[in-house]
Amino acid sequence: MADILLGFTNVLQPMNILICIGGLFIGVLFGALPGFSATMAVAIFVPFTYVMEPGAALLLLSALYCGGVFGGSIPAVLVGIPGTPASAPTALEGKALVRKGEAGRALHHVTLSSVYGGAFSAIALLVCAPLLAQIAKMVGQPEQMMVAIFGLSVVIMLSEDNLFKGVMVAIISLVLATFGQDPVQGFPRFTYGFAELTGGFSVVPVLIGLFSLPEVFKMLEDPHGKMAETGTVGSMKLSLKEVAGNIVNATRSALIGICIGIIPAAGPDIAAFLAYNEAKKASKHQADFGNGAVEGIVSAEAGNNGATGGSLIPLLTLGIPGSAPAAIFLGAMIIHGVRTGPTLFSQHADVVYTMIIGFIIINLLMYFVGMVFCKFGSLILYIPKSILATTIVVLAVVGTYATGKNLFDVWVMFGAGLLGYLMLRNNFPTSPVALALLLGTNMEKAWSLTKTMYEGRMMELFQRPLFTALLLFTVFSFAFPLIKMRVQKKKKAQAQQ
Amino acid sequence: MKMKKSLPDVIIGVIVLIFLGTLYAQVPAIPEISKGYPLGLLIIATVMTLYLLIRNLLRLKNDEVVESKIPEQVKVIAPYCLLIIAYIWLLNKLGYIISTVLFMIASLLFLKLKNKVLMIVLSVVLTCLLYYVFTNFLVVVLPRGRWFNIAF
DSSP: OHHHHHHHHHHTSHHHHHHHHHHHHHHHHHHHSTTOOHHHHHHHHTGGGGGSOHHHHHHHHHHHHHHHHHHTHHHHHHTSOOSSGGGHHHHHHHHHHHHTTOHHHHHHHHHHHHHHHHHHHHHHHHHSHHHHHHHHHHOOHHHHHHHHHHHHTHHHHHTSTTHHHHHHHHHHHHHHHTOEEOTTTOOEESOTTOGGGGGOOOHHHHHHHHHHHHHHHHHHTSTTSBSSTTSOOOOOOOOHHHHHTTHHHHHHHHHHHHHHHHSTTOOHHHHHHHHHHHHHHHOSOGGGTTSOOHHHHHHHHHHHHHHHHHTTHHHHHHOOOOSHHHHHHHHHHHHTTOOOSTTHHHHSHHHHHHHHHHHHHHHHHHHHHHHHHHHHHGGGGGSBHHHHHHHHHHHHHHHHHHHHSSHHHHHHHHHHHHHHHHHHHTTOOSHHHHHHHHHHHHHHHHHHHHHHHTTTOGGGGGGSHHHHHHHHHHHHHHHHHHHHHHHHHHHHHHHHO | OEEETTHHHHHHHHHHHHHHHHHHHHGGGSOHHHHHHHHHHHHHHHHHHHHHHHHHHHHHTTOOEEEOOHHHHHHHHHHHHHHHHHHHHHHHHHHHHHHHHHHHHHHHHHTTOOOHHHHHHHHHHHHHHHHHIIIIISOOOOOOOSSOOOOO
């Protein structure tokens, strides 16, 4: 308890509060720019922390991380272009709400649910870190494989309107994810002779192209209009009833985010999709999903922000960096002489509790910073489409170039954009591409290693309790929407008779 | 332009099959140990594409004819795509600054922005602002021109 109070005292110092607010502002900007991510924000600012106290340094990095994950949602709502892959499900619903003239409400929901998910995960980090660390210890390659397959079940929900095309797109995208060196042996595959393809397709350029250029091409069809077809951003006010109605959804999504966060190599992106999927399954208004469902936005945002705290649990408790941002945090901690692992909480209690309490305060501050960004960001909707389209292309090109420092990625982004537009115009869903590319490499690696480890004795996999539980979840996740669709079809047919 | 409703799916099916064919052609070069997973996916993808193609070919005969917006869409999007291609191609020939200013002016002209002063000011200011932010704050070296380069 004394350590927690010490943490509060450290965080609430004026200088540290300023660091948190500054970090949040910069993090949100990074998240909002296509091609930039929370991870990049944290990585770029590590050298700046050399001269800072360890506690303040970790507060800055935490604020950048949380702000970065949240920031991607603002352009996702306003122009349908997710700043980071974790905001892709938000874009599905945000665009529809903007068209209805409810951008203000959508942005407020995004901010609130991000704050809720982030704060919830920070409290989990504070209260249940040792317990959750035990779960993290149980995660091996078989469990990672099941998480990836479980993640793919989201495709069924994302392409309910055209299930066959959705699954086909996902399978072809999984093939695309195998381009380049195989993740275990390192043999190059499907490179067409291009040295640039040896490392496979980078996910970020593909996602920038897939989500930004189709929007630009749609704008070209009516370049003189404005984004908000109703001409207004709408009020940002939310009723208490509306907020309270989403608490269960947000809590469930935050929990999913935390659980996904602690699994190595699964981060906010996968958490957002899974939380969105579960929200759709649980919703009484499933037909609204894809047409501006607030529940969809709330789940995706609480889910991706829930993963922020979760991803730090294995790092702080076991010393295992399970994600890219966690690895950068580890680097920063080593620089400051803070050793992670089981002894962290006893040897560096002041630093670690400053960071954990800071995570809670940062997430609460994010509400105010987020609302400022949303208020000014919503002005985008009044910009003529001709200017907006031109700016988006330049940002997409420069942002993509910045991720890999090569023009090949920019060509890939352009190709993905063109493909995305053709897919949209021919009723092929594009979200399965994002999901399959995000999960593909991990799935192949986990599958290959599991096969090698359990060659000829696959039944032994069922002795792993977490694997068995995940397998049951996965079977349920694939079967539930299919059964539900069949029942609904039958009911419809009976009603018509 | 009028076309059968299933025709786009037939065309897409054929294109995807050709693409998958190019991947099959590369499979023999992959060592045995690395080919199982992608080959399994390739086979599933091929079966699904063939199903899509055959289903739509069977529908094609009795399918309704619908008005297609493809010609109008191509008319607007194809020239803009060429503009983007020229922009990306010029990036390492003229460098980031000149190619971006040129692209922005060309794009705004194409999209019929009437205010010419705004067009030029916006193109120059946004390009320089992005250059400054990316180079100085984000430490990203933006493309330099092989033919000609402006940097500050």
